[in-house]
Amino acid sequence: FFFFPPSRKRTKVDAERKKTFVLKMPMELTQSRIQKIWLPNDNRPALPRRSCGPQLANSPTVIVMVGLPARGKTYISKKLTRYLNWIGVPTKVFNVGEYRREAVKHYSSYDFFRPDNEEAMKVRRQCALAALRDVKLYLTEEAGQIAVFDATNTTRERRGMILNFAKENGFKVFFIESVCNDPTVVATNVMEVKLSSPDYRDCNSTDAMEDFMKRINCYQASYQPLDPDDYDRELSLIKVIDVGRRFLVNRVQDHIQSRIVYYLMNIHVQPRTIYLCRHGESEFNLKGKIGGDSGLSNRGKKFAVALNKFVEEQNLKDLKVWTSQLKRTIQTAEALQLPYEQWKALNEIDAGVCEEMTYEDIREQHPEEFALRDQDKYYYRYPSGESYQDLVQRLEPVIMELERQENVLVICHQAVMRCLLAYFLDKSADEMPYLKCPLHTVLKLTPVAYGCRVESISLNIEAVNTHRERPEEAKKGPNPLMRRNSVTPLASPEPTKKPRINSFEEHVAVSSALPGCVPQEVPTQLPGQ
Amino acid sequence: SPARELTQNPLQKTWEPYDNGLPAGHSAQRGVCMTNCPTLIVMVGLPARGKTYISKKLTRYLNWIGVPTKEFNVGQYRRDLVKKYKSFEFFLPDNEEGLKIRKQCALTALNDVRQYLSEENGHVAVFDATNTTRERRETIYKFGEENGYKTFFVESVCVDPEVIAANIVQVKLGSPDYVDCSNDEATEDFMKRIECYKNSYETLDETLDKDLSYIKIMDVGRSYLVNRVMDHIQSRIVYYLMNIHVTPRSIYLCRHGESELNLKGRIGGDPGLSVRGKEFAKSLAQFINEQNIKDLKVWTSQMKRTIQTAEALGVPYEQWKVLNEIDAGVCEEMTYEEIQENYPLEFALRDQDKYRYRYPKGESYEDLVQRLEPVIMELERQENVLVICHQAVMRCLLAYFLDKPAEQLPYLKCPLHTVLKLTPVAYG
Numbered sequence: 028f029f030f031f032p033p034s035r036k037r038t039k040v041d042a043e044r045k046k047t048f049v050l051k052m053p054m055e056l057t058q059s060r061i062q063k064i065w066l067p068n069d070n071r072p073a074l075p076r077r078s079c080g081p082q083l084a085n086s087p088t089v090i091v092m093v094g095l096p097a098r099g100k101t102y103i104s105k106k107l108t109r110y111l112n113w114i115g116v117p118t119k120v121f122n123v124g125e126y127r128r129e130a131v132k133h134y135s136s137y138d139f140f141r142p143d144n145e146e147a148m149k150v151r152r153q154c155a156l157a158a159l160r161d162v163k164l165y166l167t168e169e170a171g172q173i174a175v176f177d178a179t180n181t182t183r184e185r186r187g188m189i190l191n192f193a194k195e196n197g198f199k200v201f202f203i204e205s206v207c208n209d210p211t212v213v214a215t216n217v218m219e220v221k222l223s224s225p226d227y228r229d230c231n232s233t234d235a236m237e238d239f240m241k242r243i244n245c246y247q248a249s250y251q252p253l254d255p256d257d258y259d260r261e262l263s264l265i266k267v268i269d270v271g272r273r274f275l276v277n278r279v280q281d282h283i284q285s286r287i288v289y290y291l292m293n294i295h296v297q298p299r300t301i302y303l304c305r306h307g308e309s310e311f312n313l314k315g316k317i318g319g320d321s322g323l324s325n326r327g328k329k330f331a332v333a334l335n336k337f338v339e340e341q342n343l344k345d346l347k348v349w350t351s352q353l354k355r356t357i358q359t360a361e362a363l364q365l366p367y368e369q370w371k372a373l374n375e376i377d378a379g380v381c382e383e384m385t386y387e388d389i390r391e392q393h394p395e396e397f398a399l400r401d402q403d404k405y406y407y408r409y410p411s412g413e414s415y416q417d418l419v420q421r422l423e424p425v426i427m428e429l430e431r432q433e434n435v436l437v438i439c440h441q442a443v444m445r446c447l448l449a450y451f452l453d454k455s456a457d458e459m460p461y462l463k464c465p466l467h468t469v470l471k472l473t474p475v476a477y478g479c480r481v482e483s484i485s486l487n488i489e490a491v492n493t494h495r496e497r498p499e500e501a502k503k504g505p506n507p508l509m510r511r512n513s514v515t516p517l518a519s520p521e522p523t524k525k526p527r528i529n530s531f532e533e534h535v536a537v538s539s540a541l542p543g544c545v546p547q548e549v550p551t552q553l554p555g556q
Numbered sequence: 557s558p559a560r561e562l563t564q565n566p567l568q569k570t571w572e573p574y575d576n577g578l579p580a581g582h583s584a585q586r587g588v589c590m591t592n593c594p595t596l597i598v599m600v601g602l603p604a605r606g607k608t609y610i611s612k613k614l615t616r617y618l619n620w621i622g623v624p625t626k627e628f629n630v631g632q633y634r635r636d637l638v639k640k641y642k643s644f645e646f647f648l649p650d651n652e653e654g655l656k657i658r659k660q661c662a663l664t665a666l667n668d669v670r671q672y673l674s675e676e677n678g679h680v681a682v683f684d685a686t687n688t689t690r691e692r693r694e695t696i697y698k699f700g701e702e703n704g705y706k707t708f709f710v711e712s713v714c715v716d717p718e719v720i721a722a723n724i725v726q727v728k729l730g731s732p733d734y735v736d737c738s739n740d741e742a743t744e745d746f747m748k749r750i751e752c753y754k755n756s757y758e759t760l761d762e763t764l765d766k767d768l769s770y771i772k773i774m775d776v777g778r779s780y781l782v783n784r785v786m787d788h789i790q791s792r793i794v795y796y797l798m799n800i801h802v803t804p805r806s807i808y809l810c811r812h813g814e815s816e817l818n819l820k821g822r823i824g825g826d827p828g829l830s831v832r833g834k835e836f837a838k839s840l841a842q843f844i845n846e847q848n849i850k851d852l853k854v855w856t857s858q859m860k861r862t863i864q865t866a867e868a869l870g871v872p873y874e875q876w877k878v879l880n881e882i883d884a885g886v887c888e889e890m891t892y893e894e895i896q897e898n899y900p901l902e903f904a905l906r907d908q909d910k911y912r913y914r915y916p917k918g919e920s921y922e923d924l925v926q927r928l929e930p931v932i933m934e935l936e937r938q939e940n941v942l943v944i945c946h947q948a949v950m951r952c953l954l955a956y957f958l959d960k961p962a963e964q965l966p967y968l969k970c971p972l973h974t975v976l977k978l979t980p981v982a983y984g
Contacts, residue, residue, distance in 0.1 A: 054834060054864040064875065065863045255779055277779040279798065282937060289795045292785065320917075322562075354562060357571045361560055369570065371923060382917075411826075411888075417877060421927075431788060 061399050062416075063408040086199050087166035088283065090175045091189055093204035093253060096243045097216040099270070100205055103291070104177040105477045107203075110290055113450045114423060115416070116172050116283065121162050123178035126154035134226040137238050140245040155185070159192055166198060173283070181250045183258070190262075201284050202264035203291070204253045212270060213243075220476050270296055290427070296474075299433040300343070301451070303444050304469040306355035307331045308490040311383070312466065315491075318375060318382040323358045326488055330467045331362035333486040337469065338363055338436065347435045349373065349425075356438045367438075372421050375440035379412025386495070401498045404460035415460050418446045426450055441493055444470075451479045461497050466490035567905050568922075569914040594673035595789055596700045597682045598693065600711035602757060603750045604723040606776065607712055610797070611684040612983045614710075617796055620956045621929055622922070623679045623789065626672050630685035633661040641733040644748040649756060662692070666699055674703060680789070681705075688757045690764070697768070708790050709770035710797065711760050719776055720750075727982050776802055796933070802980075805939035806849070807957070809950050810975040812861035813837045817889065818972065824881060824888040829864045836973045837868035843975065844869060844942065853941045855879065855931075862944045873944075878927045881946035885918025910966035921966050924952050932956055950976075959984070 056065040090107070092100040104120045111118040128134070130150055139147045155178060165171035180186055186202070193200045207213065217239050221227065227235035253259045253266055255277040265288055266275040274292055279285050307327025311319050323331065338346065348365050350356035351373035360367040381389050381396070390397045393410075400407045408414035413421075422443065429435060429447075437447065441464050449459040451472050464470075467490045471482040560573035597614070599607040611627045618625035635641070638657060646654045662685060672678035687693055693709070700707040714720065724746055728734065734742035760770055765783070771794050772781040780798055785791050813833025817825045829837065844852065854871055856862035857879035866873040887895050887902070896903045899916075906913040914920035928949065935941060935953075943953065947970050955965040957978050970976075 054829065054837065054867045056828075056860055056863060056867070058860075064858065065860050067867055272784060274782040275779070276782070276798065282934065285795075285799055285937065288798065289791075292782065292794065293791055352570055354564075354571050357562060357573075361562070361573055371926070420877070428788065431791065 060395075061403050061407050062414065063410060085281070086197055087171060088173045088199040088201055089162060089166070089189070089193050090173060090287070091180055091186065091200060091202045092175065092177045093180045093186070093202055094206065095181065095246050095250060096179065097213050097221060097239070098205040098207050099216060099267075099296075100179070100203075101177055101220070102216075102296075102477060103203060103205065103267070104175045106294060107287065107290065108173075108175055109450070109453045110426075111173055111283075111287075112453075112455075113419065113426075114286075115419065117170060118173040118175065119165055119171055120175045120177055121158045121165075123151075123155050123158050123176075126158050127151060128225055130154055137241040137245060140242050142245060142249060159189070163192075163196055167196065179246055181246055183251045199280060199284075200263065201280075201287065202253060202259075202262055203287075204264065204266045206252060206266060206268045207270060209269060223476075265291060267291060290430070293427055293430045295431070297433055298474070299435075300341075301429060301434075301472040302338075302341075302436040302469055303447055303464075303472065304334065304436070304438055305440055305444055305464060305466055306350075306353075306359045306438060307334075307488075308466050309355045312491050312493060315385040315387075316383050317386070318378040318384075320353050320355075322354050326467075326490055327355070327359070328362075330486060330488045330490070331359045333467075333488055334359065334438075334469070335362045335364065337484070337486060338365075343434045345434060347432055348438065349435060350438045351375065351440060351443070353440070356440070359438050363436075370425060372425055373437070373439045373443055376415070376418055376442040377409065377412040379409035381409050381412065404497075405456040415442060415446065415456070418442060422446050452481060453478070463494055465492065465494060566901070567909055567914070568912050568920065569916060592787070594678065594703075594705045595680045596669065596673070596696070596705040596707045597680060597793070598687055598696055598707060598709045599682065599684045600687045600693070600709055600760060600770075601713065602688065602753050603686065604720050604728060604746070605712040605714050606723065606773075606802075607686075607710075608684055608727070609723075609802075609983060610710060610712065610773075611682045613800060614793065614796065615680075615682055616956070616959045617932075618680055618793075619959070619961070620925065620932070621792075622925065624677060625680040625682065626678055627682040627684050628665045628669055628672075630658075630661050630665050630683075633665050634658060635732055637661060644745045644752060647749050647752040649752060666696065670699075670703055673705060686753055688753050690758045706786055706790075707769065708786075708793065709760060709768060710793075711770060711772045713759060713772060713774050714776060716775060730982070771797060773797060796936070799933055799936045801936070803939060804980070805941075807935060807940075807978040808844075808942040808975055809953055809970075809978065810840065810942070810944055811946055811950055811970060811972055812859070812865045812944060813840075814972050815861045821891045821893075822889050823892070824884040826859050826861075828860050832973075833861070833865070834868070837865045839973075840865065840975070841869045844871075849940045851940060853938055854944065855941060856944045857881065857946060857949070859946070862946070865944050876931060878931060879943070879945045879949055882921070882924055882948040883915065883918040885915035887915050887918065911962040921948060921952065921962075924948060928952050 055068040057068055058065050090104075092104055094100050101120075101122060101124075104122070108118045108120050127150070130153070131139070138144060141147070158176065158178070162174040162176060165174055176189065180189065190200055192198075214236075217236055218232075221239050222232050222235045227238070230238070253262070253264050255262070255264060255266070255275060260277070263278045263280050263284060264276070268274065271292070271294070274288075276288055279288060307323045307330035309327055310321040310324050311317070312327075313324050346365065348360055348363060348367035350360045350367050350369050352369045352371045353374055356373070357367075357369065378384075381393065384392070386397075396410065400409075405415045408417065425437075426447070429437075437444075439447070442460070444464040445459050445462045448454070448462050448464065448470065449456075452462075454462060465485075467486050467488045469484045469486065471484060473480045473482075560575055562571045563574050564571055597611075599611055601607050608629060608631075611629070615625045615627045634657065637660070638646070645651060648654065665683065665685075669681040669683060673681050683696065687696065687709075697707050699705075721743075724743055725739075728746050729739050729742050734745070737745070760768070760772055760781075760783075767784070769784045769786050769790060770781075771783075774780065777798070777800070780794075782794055785794060813829045813836035815833055816827040816830050817823070818827075818833075819830050852871070854866055854869060854873035856866045856873050856875050858875045858877045859880055862879070863873075863875065884890075887899065890898070892903075902916065911921045914923065931943075931953070935943075943950075945953070948966070950970040951965055951968040954960070954968050954970065954976065955962075958968075960968060
């Protein structure tokens with residue numbers, strides 16, 4: 028039993044180690060070493076106790092996309108999946124189109140999608156079934172919580188089939204339909220994401236566009252939109268109309284569906300840019316001290332001036348500027364001479380008893396804590412402080428508001444910036460604490476196609492390097508914390524991957540490998556990462 | 557020009573720029589600016605559809621999260637003007653005298669709305685009336701535009717006769733209008749009152765009202781239609797309305813059992829239960845058993861003392877870090893005497909404005925409310941819940957349920973070893 032006084036005072040801590048004989052005494056608890064969670068001592072089978080808030084979902088859920096081609100189903104699928112994974116709900120997309128591309132090596136033309144093409148109809152149905160089989164595997168054997176079934180699903184017959192599948196397996200079903208009849212929007216979608224599809228690899232843009240429009244036509248005649256007033260009144264669904272102008276929501280069953288609806292109602296597709304940077308170099312940075320509330324160093328002040336110039340050059344319409352409530356980000360914002368909003372939620376990770384220490388101090392005074400942090404930097408919580416996992420929870424409202432906004436500059440801190448960046452670049456919990464976010468560098472994020480383009484712009488003001496690499500000894504083999512979001516059929520082999528899960532580190536199970544994964548199509552790596 | 561100097565506000569510990577010794581503008585401290593221009597929420601619906609219920613609940617929620625909100629119930633204005641209610645005939649569509657009075661009441665109420673939003677620093681006004689005709693809503697919308705308010709409509713549509721009958725029993729029979737009537741007489745009169753509105757009722761329409769911002773709530777929350785949400789506050793309102801329900805249930809709030817630090821008069825920390833605290837935990841288990849509650853959810857913080865308390869119950873529980881006690885920063889684990897001795901200025905400041913006062917390197921009640929908002933949202937979604945928490949946290953939650961303002965919140969009585977049982981009834 029390792030006793031650690033949770034004092035916040037700046038005194039040296041007595042670590043008193045007692046080996047206590049553990050009696051079966053009621054209400055006896057031990058604090059887990061990495062996450063600092065209090066658990067009962069006895070060996071009772073762990074009741075489903077979540078450490079981070081409500082049980083987000085009990086039975087697994089299948090989200091079923093519905094809509095004609097080029098209505099944003101895949102865009103929504105990927106974005107929603109990214110969000111759910113970031114907040115800690117293991118989610119994966121199953122795109123039936125990808126299964127079809129595996130089965131039918133070469134796409135010839137829209138004829139494949141004609142309703143009277145019996146051969147093709149057979150293949151398409153088989154692809155859907157194969158995808159559903161993988162959905163079942165993911166949800167029942169791989170600790171998946173949510174599967175996003177991304178296909179047109181435009182007929183009642185197909186949706187009925189999926190509902191039966193879900194019922195047999197005890198899955199909840201939530202439908203997301205995207206309805207849009209604005210020809211400009213449809214054309215833009217086709218240009219953004221269809222012309223560059225593998226299907227049209229050998230076509231010019233005009234031919235591709237023409238073929239795709241005929242493809243859409245193939246679905247029109249048999250399209251039966253969701254009808255919550257009558258035929259579909261018992262289903263849980265959201266109908267997204269005209270890219271979010273209007274929503275129809277029916278029978279939200281649980282917390283996670285409520286969160287999904289809220290998220291879908293806050294996202295938009297207006298072009299805009301998000302800038303992330305840290306405060307200028309601080310006095311504490313110079314001394315190698317973590318945390319605290321120090322002011323900017325001279326170089327930090329120079330950075331603030333350079334940032335002002337940079338922002339002016341960007342020539343943006345209506346830039347919002349957000350800072351934390353710590354002095355160093357506010358000082359940085361002051362140089363911009365623009366209104367800014369202070370968010371306590373953007374404060375740096377609380378290092379608890381280690382606040383204002385250097386890493387050497389910590390290694391000396393809290394050697395075990397120092398080692399534990401390197402072992403599991405995402406889940407590790409400082410004594411009386413926070414973990415990256417805690418940070419994600421507190422930053423969720425920031426992400427939600429960022430989705431609502433247009434051009435925003437967020438001046439924050441290293442750990443905070445890593446969390447936000449991980450959301451935008453779809454990085455797993457394992458990678459998040461090691462993302463490179465150097466001082467005096469602005470990351471410019473622009474939504475493009477299904478993801479986010481990132482540009483790293485150094486403002487060329489010298490600063491200390493506060494980045495600590497993952498230590499060699501701590502690097503393990505197949506990483507149990509990595510996760511992937513989309514699956515293609517059993518073609519390309521893939522190392523064992525696991526979604527980030529919200530459970531105690533002591534009980535993390537490693538599941539069997541499921542081969543088949545497609546890397547993200549949009550390059551999202553930072554240079555030098 | 558050189559960067560402005562920053563000084564830390566001694567009460568809230570927020571950094572503010574100073575220009576020649578005077579506080580300068582330029583930064584908002586409350587996180588996202590919830591409202592840029594004031595918002596006018598307009599309720600729409602036949603009588604007994606839950607408009608006042610929604611108005612009051614929404615107003616309570618918005619005030620609790622720090623958005624100054626007030627409701628304006630036109631029926632109340634009518635009762636003030638027409639001292640005695642006689643019968644449903646007042647509401648007949650051809651009763652010219654009645655119509656005149658009712659229109660006058662609506663205009664008086666709108667005038668008060670204008671005063672509240674434009675002169676009294678109100679952010680949101682909830683205009684609670686039937687507003688069932690397009691013409692009436694046009695008038696209100698124009699009023700909003702003229703004054704620079706954003707307008708958001710909340711319509712409640714329900715055709716289930718059982719729901720309507722239940723509403724009448726809950727809140728209409730006890731209305732001042734029916735103080736001299738028997739229940740049967742009151743119900744009969746009220747049903748006829750509803751009829752008066754039906755012929756002229758124009759529900760919010762997909763085409764005709766496509767440019768308005770609104771939410772249409774159908775069948776007490778079975779489904780929703782949301783159109784043109786314009787800003788952050790409207791988005792939050794929609795989210796809240798979609799999470800509340802009317803299923804009967806009870807919420808139990810209590811603190812952890814007495815802790816070792818409680819015994820020493822020290823605040824904060826992460827101590828375990830004292831002997832008496834453990835006895836409380838056992839009593840709590842017995843109490844819960846006796847209450848015979850269906851599907852009770854139990855929530856604790858991540859501090860040892862609440863978890864130990866929950867352990868005695870022998871049922872599954874969920875740990876929420878956001879239910880942790882207020883962080884007293886540098887004062888953690890001190891007694892109040894030690895604080896007064898070591899931090900006399902802080903000690904004095906806290907008494908000056910206990911709600912906004914933030915401990916150095918710690919939190920304020922105001923911070924607590926912000927961090928507890930997801931708990932409130934989830935409590936609204938849930939049914940029977942027992943929340944085992946801490947003094948300051950419990951005060952914040954209680955203030956939400958009992959509609960207590962910020963000034964009173966830090967002084968609400970939440971003694972150890974006492975359970976507060978909250979049951980929704982009528983409008984509160």
